[in-house]
Amino acid sequence: MWSGVRRRRHGWAVLMSCATLTLTACSDAPSVGVLGAYFPDWLFCIVGGVLLVVCVHVLLSRSGRGAWLTPPAIVYPALTVLFSIALWVAGFNL
Template sequence: MREKRAITESSPVLCPASYPLASLLCLVLMSGCRRAPTFNILGSFFPAWLICMVIGIVLAFAVNRLLVYLKIDKEIVWSILVYPCLAMFFACTLWLIFFS
């Protein structure tokens, strides 16, 4: 009986002195939980990051077509890596321009 009590007393989940710190930590972490930017498209709400991602993919496709037209696309060795990174760059840039 004493061994069980010793184990539970020596390893508390939260000591009473850390309650204010835990409460403050919860408040800080929940401060980002506010209304997310969304767009109403045909009665359905889409998150803004999804719109930025789609526009980023379209812009990366446009850059691909431009590079093909200029015959520079053969110079890109890792195109399977370059174009998704380009789409991500455009999406993040649009997000920062419009929502930061």
């Protein structure tokens, strides 16, 4: 009985070591150097997404079409996520 349990444990250990070896090949975290400090690239994408949403809000408010984006508590965060992901794909994945 013990030999069967040991074989299963040994098989599990081999499987986990193989999985660990595949994870060691991961690259470093993506970061952008700014004046000697390194920031993650997603931080710049979020800032760019927020700036784009502010521009959309100003343009729609000035044109009188600001009521199109209702409810704003759902639409503006969704637009921020959309623009941030679009900037990330265009800037760091192409």
